[in-house]
Amino acid sequence: QLTPDFYNKTCPGAFAAIDKVVRAAIANDPSMGASLLRLQFHDCFVNGCDGSVLLDDTPTTKGEKTAAPNNNSLRGFDVIDRIKAEVESLCPGVVSCADIVIITARDSVVAFGGTPWTVLLGRRDSPIANFSGANTDIPAPTLNLSNLITSFANKGLNAIDLVALSGAHTVGQARCINFRNRIYNDTNIDPEYAKALRGICPITGGDDNLYSFTESATHFDNDIYHDMIKKKVLLHSDQELYNGGPLDRQVEAYSKNPEAFAADFGNAMINMGNISPLTGTSGQIRLNCRKVN
Numbered sequence: 001q002l003t004p005d006f007y008n009k010t011c012p013g014a015f016a017a018i019d020k021v022v023r024a025a026i027a028n029d030p031s032m033g034a035s036l037l038r039l040q041f042h043d044c045f046v047n048g049c050d051g052s053v054l055l056d057d058t059p060t061t062k063g064e065k066t067a068a069p070n071n072n073s074l075r076g077f078d079v080i081d082r083i084k085a086e087v088e089s090l091c092p093g094v095v096s097c098a099d100i101v102i103i104t105a106r107d108s109v110v111a112f113g114g115t116p117w118t119v120l121l122g123r124r125d126s127p128i129a130n131f132s133g134a135n136t137d138i139p140a141p142t143l144n145l146s147n148l149i150t151s152f153a154n155k156g157l158n159a160i161d162l163v164a165l166s167g168a169h170t171v172g173q174a175r176c177i178n179f180r181n182r183i184y185n186d187t188n189i190d191p192e193y194a195k196a197l198r199g200i201c202p203i204t205g206g207d208d209n210l211y212s213f214t215e216s217a218t219h220f221d222n223d224i225y226h227d228m229i230k231k232k233v234l235l236h237s238d239q240e241l242y243n244g245g246p247l248d249r250q251v252e253a254y255s256k257n258p259e260a261f262a263a264d265f266g267n268a269m270i271n272m273g274n275i276s277p278l279t280g281t282s283g284q285i286r287l288n289c290r291k292v293n
C-alpha cells in the first residue's frame, strides 16, 4: 500500500527540500553519499523500513546504532536530522523518518551520477529499535554465498536482488577490520591488490583504516562487477558472488551492461524498500528521527 504520490497533496515540497540537503551534504563531504545510501539497507533489514536505525540509545533501551554492523561505521545521522528539520518546517508531522531514509538513498545515488528510480512512500516510524536484530539480520562480510542468499531470502529478496544491491559497493569505503582476513587469508584475490592493501591494513592495528571499494568511490557505476571479475574487491562477501558459483553469469551481465545493472538496482532498492513497512495508523510520524514522540 506504499505509493509514489503519497506526499503529493500533503507535502509536495519535501522532494526538492530533501534533494537540496543531500546535495549540500555531498558537496561538503563527497563520502557522505555512500553513507546515506547504506542507511536504507541497515534500516530495512532490521524490523523493516521503519526508521528504527535512526533511534538513539536511551538510558533504558539500546538502539541499533551501537550494534556490531553499525557501531563506529554507520554515519549520516546529522544529515537526516537536517533533512527532518527542513521538512518539518515545510509540513509539520507529515513526512516519516522511514520515508526520508528511502528518498535520501535514491537522491544520493542520483547525486553520484546514478540512474533515478521511483520511490514508493507512505511508511510510518517505529516506536522501537531492535539492537539484537541489527546484530543478527544484517549480513556480515565473512558470509559465504549460500549464507548471503539465505540472509536476503529471509527478507523476501532473491539472488538477483542480492547481486544488484551489492552494486552499492561501487561507492564508499570499508574499514580494515572488515577486509583484513580477506587480504591475508583468501586465495581468490589478485596478489598485487592484496599486497597493496596489506600496506594500509597491517596484521595488527589500524582496524579503522579506510579503503575505497572501487577507484571511483563517489561515482555510481558498475565498477564493482569489473573488480569482482578481476578479483580486486575488498570484501570476502562481494567476491563470493563471483567465485565459480551460480551467480557468476549475473555479475558478468552487469559488468557488460550498465543499463541492465541500473534498472535492476532501482528495482531491487524498491523491493528492499517494501520490507515490512508500517502503514495506515501503525507506528507514528516521529518529530525528531532520533527519538520516539
Ligand code: HEM
Binding pocket: 031, 034, 035, 036, 037, 038, 041, 072, 073, 074, 075, 139, 140, 141, 142, 148, 165, 166, 168, 169, 171, 172, 173, 174, 175, 176, 178, 235, 237
Ligand atoms: C550483501 C551483503 C552486504 C554485506 C556483507 C555488506 C557489508 C559491508 C561492509 C563490511 C561495509 C564496510 C563497513 C565498515 O567497514 O565500516 C559496507 C559498506 C557499505 N555498504 Fe554494504 N554490505 C552488504 C550489502 C549492502 C547493500 C544491500 C547496500 C545498499 C544497497 C550496501 C551499501 C553499502 C555502502 C554504500 C557502504 C559504504 C558506506 C560508507 O562509505 O560510509 N551494502 N558494507
Ligand SMILES: [Ca+2]
Binding pocket: 042, 043, 044, 045, 046, 047, 048, 049, 050, 051, 052, 053
Ligand atoms: Ca528498521
